[in-house]
Amino acid sequence: MANTSKSRPKKQGKLSVYLYIPNIIGYIRVLLNVYAFAICFSQKWVFSTLYFVSFVCDAVDGWCARKFNQVSTFGAVFDMVTDRISTACLLVILSQVYRPGLVFVSLLALDIASHWLQMYSTFLVGKTSHKDVKDSSSWLFRLYYGNRMFMGFCCVACEVLYIILFLIAEGQNENLVDVLLSSLQQGSPLSFLLALSLFGWAIKQIINFIQMKTAADACVLYDIENAEALISIIIFLYYRRICGYPRVPAFWRSRYRLEVATNR
Numbered sequence: 001m002a003n004t005s006k007s008r009p010k011k012q013g014k015l016s017v018y019l020y021i022p023n024i025i026g027y028i029r030v031l032l033n034v035y036a037f038a039i040c041f042s043q044k045w046v047f048s049t050l051y052f053v054s055f056v057c058d059a060v061d062g063w064c065a066r067k068f069n070q071v072s073t074f075g076a077v078f079d080m081v082t083d084r085i086s087t088a089c090l091l092v093i094l095s096q097v098y099r100p101g102l103v104f105v106s107l108l109a110l111d112i113a114s115h116w117l118q119m120y121s122t123f124l125v126g127k128t129s130h131k132d133v134k135d136s137s138s139w140l141f142r143l144y145y146g147n148r149m150f151m152g153f154c155c156v157a158c159e160v161l162y163i164i165l166f167l168i169a170e171g172q173n174e175n176l177v178d179v180l181l182s183s184l185q186q187g188s189p190l191s192f193l194l195a196l197s198l199f200g201w202a203i204k205q206i207i208n209f210i211q212m213k214t215a216a217d218a219c220v221l222y223d224i225e226n227a228e229a230l231i232s233i234i235i236f237l238y239y240r241r242i243c244g245y246p247r248v249p250a251f252w253r254s255r256y257r258l259e260v261a262t263n264r
Helices: 014-018 021-038 044-067 073-097 102-124 139-146 148-168 176-184 189-242 250-256
Strands: none
Touching: 014 073, 021 044, 021 073, 044 073, 044 148, 073 102, 073 148, 102 189, 139 148, 139 189, 148 176, 148 189, 176 189
């Protein structure tokens, strides 16, 4: 009898996935962020540099995942969680530096809600990636997830804006509107960078709203379809078991997509 064990591919262990190159980069990102936030108030420029390097690594790990064929569900979830926590921590800090702090708390809530709903609705409808939005009715939403350059610009703009706001704050209880207006009116390269990042940031927030609404609609549609399926079963049993009809009337078949009943 021929030995077929050699032809069978070895099953990957859990450890091998944890040691994927993109996942190792993700661990480095976490360490960079932990140290960066530990020194954020004492060494602003070091914090900003480390935070931005960690953000750049987000693109690097995605490239490595595709380059070395090491795409994994764990890596995708770990990457998104790292992104959300990093941005959330920075927004919390900005909410303590600027007034009204509710602006940054609201941005934090929108960011988490839109991405969580998008991930949940993705798995609910059976898609393999939260970036699969080809069936969306919003051209801006499709452009965001369909064009890496556009998505990269919006994401970088958000992070750069938050870093700039943190760097230019001279103390706590700064008025957000006053700081933005005074910085934009200086006419310096920083003013141009701030204006450009504001533009990308605004687009990103619009996309977050669209993403949240689209994902919520997907969840509601799933509930409606499940409810209709339950009604269909009840009607089917009613006509077959109670009324003794061999077939379900055409009206109900067309409305609830019931198949023609066979034998009683």
